[in-house]
Every structure is written in structure tokens, then in C-alpha cells.
Amino acid sequence: MRDVAARAGVSLKTVSRVVNRESGVRQDLVAKVEQAAVDLDYRPNLTASNLRRSDQRTSTVGLLVEDVANEFFSAIHRGVEEVARVRGVAVVAASLDRDAQRERELVGALAARRVDGVIIAPTSPDQSYLESELRSGWPIVVVDREARGVDIDTVLTDNREASSRAVAHLIAHGHTRIAFIGGQEHLTTEHLRYAGYVDALTNAGIEIKPWLVRHGAADADQATRIAGELLDAASAPSAPSAIFSAQNLITMGSVRALRARSLQQRVALVGFDDFAMADLVDPAVTVMAQDARAMGRKAAELLFARMESFDEPCERHVLASHLVQRGSGEIQAESPASEKPLSR
Amino acid sequence: MRDVAARAGVSLKTVSRVVNRESGVRQDLVAKVEQAAVDLDYRPNLTASNLRRSDQRTSTVGLLVEDVANEFFSAIHRGVEEVARVRGVAVVAASLDRDAQRERELVGALAARRVDGVIIAPTSPDQSYLESELRSGWPIVVVDREARGVDIDTVLTDNREASSRAVAHLIAHGHTRIAFIGGQEHLTTEHLRYAGYVDALTNAGIEIKPWLVRHGAADADQATRIAGELLDAASAPSAPSAIFSAQNLITMGSVRALRARSLQQRVALVGFDDFAMADLVDPAVTVMAQDARAMGRKAAELLFARMESFDEPCERHVLASHLVQRGSGEIQAESPASEKPLSR
């Protein structure tokens, strides 16, 4: 900038005004400065400018999710980006991979870069370490999963209610032996989805059968193995006639397990989370679909709102999921009483 | 930092040394400074530090792709992140959405943030606008698609050869009426994949039939429509007996078109790019799989290498794709001569 000022024969301040398109600079000076900037390949340095600027904004926000390559989280990423973009704000995204320590490290890395705020799908069991950043007025929003140990803006789906509806859907198709396959137990989403499963069974007066409940499927391959164990181990009368899978990767794994045993037309399946190609599997997969992109948008809106107002009370948004019936969830339980043909 | 220095009763410089873990500070001073930092909730300001630092590194790199929510690009993102992470480097990722102007704007936005380098899957037809940034020594690597109008480090797949192999695979199964469905024509990947299609047909002495070639499918829905037109419009003897789709979204769209006509067991399909659940569709989808994550890793490695050496000649890496046979690509052409049963 100094070089540009020298070449244009004006002061630093005038160059600054032109670069920031402030009004009230004589037209001929504007032209001179712009010419000099072009001649010298001048690029404004945002990091220098916000060092002194009063708002201290870097026009960058952070996003921490389980895995940027998981389609659920990349859809959230996309939603955040959409809201950030219109404000000229960039998004630095990173994957936590269920590593609690990395969550803290990355928060620190984003703080060191002075991003204007951060959106987190927390993986660590406790977020009280965020206390001091929140007190300092650094905007933080939690998405998909609830934070624990700290009061914070939150965007969630109706995990418990939606799961209950999903399981009730299976019950309505005659199922009473419904397996639950869930992910990491310490995640709030898993807790709530399991609670919804219990709710639905309880409401229907169906006993919870512990041997049909499995937690801890960390990826699609583990889910395939676990679903396989459920399908193989149980003796016929106690074998599951339906599966409720609590998450997209688990659903994909369950589909593989069912197909490997040629059970996909006999054992019903409803999965939490939609995924690409769910409509093309045979039978097509019935899912409880969250609008991940909308969650990302909402989280970003909360984040930007928070930048304007430190001391408003925390907000908590719950987005509704909806059941997408595609076939796998409408398979009737095999029983003498039920004689409807397989739907679809 | 000034406050920390005051509270610890030392100079700014000493705090700086402690914060940066430089050796040669007396143990008692280190302890005092660390205590003061904790008391005051001190966070180092990376943006301030690299303003003065000689290397001027922000420990952040940029990544510009078509869409962060497309699984091909989010896998690249993940690969870049893996390499960046071990260096303590953050990744700011953004979507171009085929908007050439946005490509330039985002490059400018990243330049203003002084990221240490940027990886681009270019969408605009010409990258000569990057000339001045490259001259200034700003590391840029291009991934997936070639840059035009500028000499630059590049990571690609063997688009042409791989496409040729994919189409040859269909020819080997008796097909001569093979449709090509491609995306945006100005993308180098599309050019090359079409060229590979032409190569394979030419090598086999099969004439290119213009009515079987369609460019410009911009998303899965358009691909469904285009594939449908191809399947419907042609009169029986000239209808395609196989489809080569040049990209993941197009493949998904083509699967939908085939299924809507119950042709999925009769018309063969090979797609470029693998995708989740391709193994669970019926028939499972044969694809020419690129290792997107490896491409991202390689691009990041080139980028970091470039930061060390401005004037080395540009490198160009071509990663091999491999055919994953799953069923849809092994459907034999229907002809009296061919009596093999459907494979799988």
C-alpha cells in the first residue's frame, strides 16, 4: 500500500480510502490510485486491516464436523457456506473424527486465527472448555448434537420424536421385533434416537428386548458386521423382523448385511438420515430425512446474529425431520395375521 | 500479550518467546508467563504474528471446488485436510457452482486473506488471470481439471485413457451402440472423457453415432432427462444398448432413467467416478473409480512443496483410475450371436 501511495503521489490514507471504496475522494485521485494499484499488482491485505480495525473481523468462520467427506456433514457445510457467502465470509472446515482432543485443538487453532465465530458438531463428551471463549464474546453455535456443560446457541433435529415416529411406522406395519443399531453412545444424537426407539415401543406396549439393541457402530463396515450378528445370532422366533438404524452410515451397512443374506425383502428397514441413491437400492430405503443443508443455514444465521448481540439469551432451534417412504420400511411383518403383500 | 507481560513482570519479547516455545528462557519466567496467560485468558493472535514474521505464513490454505457437498469433491477436501493437518494448516473451502466469476472473486478473497496457497478445481474456461499471483510466488495447484492459459502444478486422473478402457469394457461385452452422456463441455475432464470414448470406438472400428452423444448434463436430474431422451427417442435398431456416463451425478441420473423404463438389466452402464451405494443398486453399478482422496492428498503435497521452491518447473501428476466391475457394465449386448447369461 505504501508503494501504491508513492506511485500515485498521495498519502497512505487516500489509498486506504480508495481501496475501501469510501466516498469523498476526488475522481482524479481515485483513478491515479487505481492505476498505481494495477501497475504494482497490489492486493489488499485483509489480515493487516483487521488488526487495527475496530470490529476486528476476519470475515472467516470455522466449521468443525465429524468428517467433511460424510454427506450429512458436507451438506451442513454447504448450508453454512450459502449464508456466509452473501456476507463475504469464508468458511474454514475441519474434521474431528470423533477425537475429543482434536476438537479442543481445532477450536484453539481457529481462535488463534481470530475467525469471527465457529460452528461445531461436538464430538467430545463435554464442552465446558468453551466457557472462557464464550465469556469473551466469541460466537459459537453447536449443530446436530447438543453441547454439554455449557449454555450455547444450538440447532438440532427432533431426534427423539422423529425416531419414535420412524419406529412407530415399523410397528404400524406389524413389527414387534425391531432391532436398534446405533453409533457412538456418548453422542447426544445416539442417546435421543435410542430414547425415541424406546418411546415408540413403550407406547405400543412392546417390551424392549436387549438382544435386539446394539450401540457403537462407528462406520458402515462395523454396522454391516453388527447387523449381520443380529440377523444370524438370534434363533428364529426372536430374530428381528425389522431394523431401525440410527444414522446414514449404519443404514448403508445394514443394507449390505441384509443383502448378503437375501433378507432385504423380508426384514424391514428404516434409517435415520437420507442419503444419495437410497431411492435406487432394491427395495428403496425408507428414511427419516433431516434437512442437513437447512441445519447448516440455520446454524450460520444464528452465528451471524450472535455476532451482533452478545448478551441475548441462547437460542435453540429444532428442525423437523420427515419420513420418506420408499419401500424398505413398508415391508410387513411376516405373521399369519398379516397377509398383505409386500408393498412397493 | 502486553497485559500478560505486565502481569508477569517481563518484557513483551519474553512473553513472545514463551508463547512460541523458544528455548533459552529461565524456567521461573516461563512459569510466571504461563500463569499470567492463564489468568488473563490470553490467546495468541496468529494473524498479528504473521504480519511481522518473515515467512508471512497464515497456516491456512484455500480449496475451491465445484461443490463441497458433492462426494467427489468432499473426498478431495478430506485428502487435502489430511496433509494440511499434520502441518498445522487449516483449509478454507468454497464452492464454485460452475460460476467463472465466482472463481475469480474467491481467488481474490483468498489472496486478501493471505492464505499460504490455494488448490483449485477450475470451472472457468481460462485461468490466465492467475498469472500475476503465480509470478508473485503465491503457490497454486490445480486438481481434477487442467488449467488453461497458464503453467501450473496439476493433479489429474487419466481421464482419456480411463474412459477409453471403460468404453472398451462395454465393447468387449458386445456393445456397439454405446451412448455418451457428459457434463459441461468446457470442462477439460469432459473433453478428455469424450475423447476417450471416441478413442475406444475408433480402435474397435465402430462408427461414432452423433445421436448417441449428449453433452451438457449439469446435474443428476438433467442426466435423468437426457438419458431418458436417448432411451426413448431412438428407434429400436439405433437405440443404445449401453451407456457410458462421464461423471458421478450423471451416472446416478442415468440409473434413474434406466430403472424408470425397467431397462437396468438390459442396457449396460459404466460410469466415471465411484459413489456410495453403487454396490447396492440392482444391478450394482460398474464404475471407473478415481481415488479422489488421494488426488486431494497429492495436490496438497504439491502445494506445500511449491511453498519451499518457487522456481522449480511445474509438476503434473496423473493418477490412474481403475475399473470396478459390479454388474451393470457386464451386461451383454442383446444379439443372436451373444448367448452368455447376464453376469454378476
Add this chain to the structure above:
DNA sequence: CTGAAAGCGCTTACAG
């Protein structure tokens, strides 16, 4: 409308 001085939070290049 334009500019000279001070300062953002840190590091460099020195001196002690």
C-alpha cells in the same frame, strides 16, 4: 477533500 501521527498485536534485529 486530504494527510501526518499513532497504534493494532505481534516479531525482527539488535544491544546489553
Add this chain to the structure above:
DNA sequence: CTGAAAGCGCTTACAG
């Protein structure tokens, strides 16, 4: 081993 001064590229808060 420690620190006082200058400066990174810009903006603020003035004065003219």
C-alpha cells in the same frame, strides 16, 4: 538469558 526499539500493512482519530 532478557529487553527496548522499530516495523509488518493497515486503520483510527485527528488536524488542516
